[in-house]
Amino acid sequence: MEFDRELIVRAQAGDRSAYETIVNQFSAMVFRLISRFFRSREDVEDLAQDVFLKVFARIDQIRPDENFPGWLSRVTINTCYDELRKTRRRKTAMETYGPELTAEKSVAPTEPETLGKARLALQGLDPKLRIPLVLKEIEELSVEEIARTMGLTQTNVKVRLFRARKKLARILGVDEGNKK
Amino acid sequence: MNPLKDLFDDERKRVFLPGPSFTERVLARLNELRLRETGIWDIVPGSTRPVFAVALMLILCFFIVQLMVPLVPQRGMIEASLEAEQSPAESFLYNETEVPSREVMEQLIALEDQQ
Numbered sequence: 001m002e003f004d005r006e007l008i009v010r011a012q013a014g015d016r017s018a019y020e021t022i023v024n025q026f027s028a029m030v031f032r033l034i035s036r037f038f039r040s041r042e043d044v045e046d047l048a049q050d051v052f053l054k055v056f057a058r059i060d061q062i063r064p065d066e067n068f069p070g071w072l073s074r075v076t077i078n079t080c081y082d083e084l085r086k087t088r089r090r091k092t093a094m095e096t097y098g099p100e101l102t103a104e105k106s107v108a109p110t111e112p113e114t115l116g117k118a119r120l121a122l123q124g125l126d127p128k129l130r131i132p133l134v135l136k137e138i139e140e141l142s143v144e145e146i147a148r149t150m151g152l153t154q155t156n157v158k159v160r161l162f163r164a165r166k167k168l169a170r171i172l173g174v175d176e177g178n179k180k
Numbered sequence: 181m182n183p184l185k186d187l188f189d190d191e192r193k194r195v196f197l198p199g200p201s202f203t204e205r206v207l208a209r210l211n212e213l214r215l216r217e218t219g220i221w222d223i224v225p226g227s228t229r230p231v232f233a234v235a236l237m238l239i240l241c242f243f244i245v246q247l248m249v250p251l252v253p254q255r256g257m258i259e260a261s262l263e264a265e266q267s268p269a270e271s272f273l274y275n276e277t278e279v280p281s282r283e284v285m286e287q288l289i290a291l292e293d294q295q
Contacts, residue, residue, distance in 0.1 A: 016207070023206050027198040035196045044196045052206045053213065115190065118183035137188045172183055 005064045012059055023052055029069070030076050036134045037080045047083060051076050073149050077131060084127035114172075121171040129164035132157050 010018035030051050034044045054075055062071055122130065132150065135141045143161075147154045263271065269288050280288070 019207060019210065020203055023203040027202055027206075031198050032195050035194060036191065039194075041196050045199070045202065048198065048202070049206050049209055053209060056210055057213075112186075114183040115186055118187040122187060134191075137184075138191045168184060 005068075008059070008062060008064045008068060011056070019056060022055075026069070026072055027052075030072065033073065033076045033139070034080055036138055037084060037131070043083075047079055051079050054079065070148065074151065077135075077149050081127050081131060084130070088127065118168075118172055121168050124171075125164060125167060129160050129167065132160045133164040133168075136161055 004021075007018050007021055011022060027048060030048045031044060034047045034051075038044050038047065051072070055072060058075075062068065122133075125133070132146050132152075135146045135149065136143070141149070143154050143157050146152075147157045150157070152160075266274070269291050
């Protein structure tokens with residue numbers, strides 16, 4: 001993505017129009033990444049706002065020669081990871097102590113059953129495994145790019161991808177070799 | 181047919197786009213956050229901060245001293261208990277701070293002498 005490095009310098013000096021340009025230029029990318037993990041528009045918008053607020057709060061930490069889009073992706077993924085963990089903890093607590101959640105388990109009525117099951121299985125994965133898998137399979141990033149975005153080693157990413165695929169295949173009863 | 185492949189294809193198509201007022205909302209939240217973070221120290225220029233701090237300390241000390249030192253009572257417990265036994269003339273003599281006129285003083289002395 002083309003990026004004017006001067007924007008960062010202006011944003012660091014507190015230029016409001018620079019903030020505006022950054023949001024205009026990158027909001028679509030941030031929305032697309034968050035949409036991979038959250039299905040409600042309100043959640044996506046709230047998280048996208050949080051991402052930009054975090055970015056502007058730490059704008060002094062970024063060097064103008066640094067890869068800003070990459071840094072922004074990292075902040076976005078970290079924000080999604082934190083939110084997914086929180087949601088997972090809340091869900092576990094509700095399943096343990098709260099009333100039975102029948103609505104949560106439901107899928108879109110028009111959706112084929114197998115697709116719904118696959119979606120639930122993916123949503124049920126630990127965020128540690130889900131994020132690299134989504135980045136690989138849906139965002140079509142390379143292992144190297146995922147490692148950079150998540151701050152992991154490439155080996156670690158490969159291990160997580162392997163575990164995620166294995167777990168999904170086990171839940172869905174799919175032959176792993178028949179995935180693509 | 182592989183359900184995972186179908187799911188990934190389906191998910192690839194599902195993307196939310198920012199609304200027209202998204203940028204304004206982010207900037208509004210940013211302003212709100214900055215206003216909340218701005219404290220009194222951010223308003224005071226750096227060079228005047230020590231003077232401001234000393235002035236604040238002195239004001240604080242003054243109020244503490246004011247609270248600690250009790251006020252001198254105008255009328256204590258003893259005065260209050262003796263007051264009931266005093267005649268109006270005695271009360272006038274001992275409690276009034278203003279000196280009465282000469283005629284009043286003579287009348288009071290005459291009253292005392294009669295008693």
